[in-house]
Amino acid sequence: MTDAPARPRADLRRAAERYLSTPDEGIETRHAFSFAGHYDPRNTHFGALLACNEELLAPGAGFAEHKHRDTEILTWVLEGALAHRDSQGHSGVVRPGMLQHLSSGSGVTHTERNVGGADGPVRFVQMWLQPDVFDAAPAYGLRRVEPAADGLTLLASGLARDAGTDALRLRRRDTALWLATAGPWQPLPQPPAAAWRYAHLTAGSLGYRTVPGPQGGGRSMVPGDSVRITGGAFADPTAGEAGAELLLWEMHSPLSYG
Numbered sequence: 001m002t003d004a005p006a007r008p009r010a011d012l013r014r015a016a017e018r019y020l021s022t023p024d025e026g027i028e029t030r031h032a033f034s035f036a037g038h039y040d041p042r043n044t045h046f047g048a049l050l051a052c053n054e055e056l057l058a059p060g061a062g063f064a065e066h067k068h069r070d071t072e073i074l075t076w077v078l079e080g081a082l083a084h085r086d087s088q089g090h091s092g093v094v095r096p097g098m099l100q101h102l103s104s105g106s107g108v109t110h111t112e113r114n115v116g117g118a119d120g121p122v123r124f125v126q127m128w129l130q131p132d133v134f135d136a137a138p139a140y141g142l143r144r145v146e147p148a149a150d151g152l153t154l155l156a157s158g159l160a161r162d163a164g165t166d167a168l169r170l171r172r173r174d175t176a177l178w179l180a181t182a183g184p185w186q187p188l189p190q191p192p193a194a195a196w197r198y199a200h201l202t203a204g205s206l207g208y209r210t211v212p213g214p215q216g217g218g219r220s221m222v223p224g225d226s227v228r229i230t231g232g233a234f235a236d237p238t239a240g241e242a243g244a245e246l247l248l249w250e251m252h253s254p255l256s257y258g
Contacts, residue, residue, distance in 0.1 A: 030053065048255050049130075055122075062114055065110065075102075076155075079121065101156055152191070220240075
């Protein structure tokens with residue numbers, strides 16, 4: 001069973017609407033969807049995206065060893081540095097301008113901590129995606145991102161279209177993650193068309209119309225805001241006075257059940 005495609009819509013969710021949890025000392029998490037002890041049956045996922053968390057880890061803080069299975073986990077650091085270590089022998093330090101991908105497959109345990117010796121917090125966005133390949137061997141990837149000249153940078157993808165690029169490879173054949181950027185008062189590059197798109201503003205500000213043309217209402221975004229987009233909604237996105245940086249999921253199918 002899958003979700004039925006919805007009518008074109010740009011559903012804006014404010015940063016302040018996110019559920020706030022403090023799972024351990026020095027950790028602050030803001031959840032876009034139902035997560036851990038927070039459950040809202042009307043807000044469990046969007047498309048194939050299971051989680052989009054904004055995390056803040058104080059110096060010395062971090063997530064103790066815990067296990068994942070059959071989940072694609074993408075991490076984008078906004079400030080500071082995040083240290084990762086897992087049971088498959090992978091380790092890395094993720095800094096701003098880098099993307100980490102953990103494909104948990106048949107099962108992997110890992111730790112995530114503010115890098116040792118830090119005198120400030122690490123702040124990052126972590127997104128969980130349902131794969132369409134299950135029980136595979138765990139895999140890990142870390143890349144430094146060179147922003148594209150046109151402002152639309154492919155970060156990760158499972159699409160055959162993107163094979164052979166620098167994008168980290170996802171275990172979902174019809175999904176990609178993009179970074180969209182624009183300078184002050186400039187339009188964002190045209191995002192790829194897809195039945196489900198999820199946009200999360202990480203820096204700057206952004207204005208857009210809910211649908212193309214004069215019928216579309218104007219909306220504005222600040223960091224931490226997100227938009228759940230179906231069909232051709234989310235028209236004419238344009239950066240504000242400080243420019244804009246946006247993480248954008250391109251998803252051609254929703255969550256699968258059973």
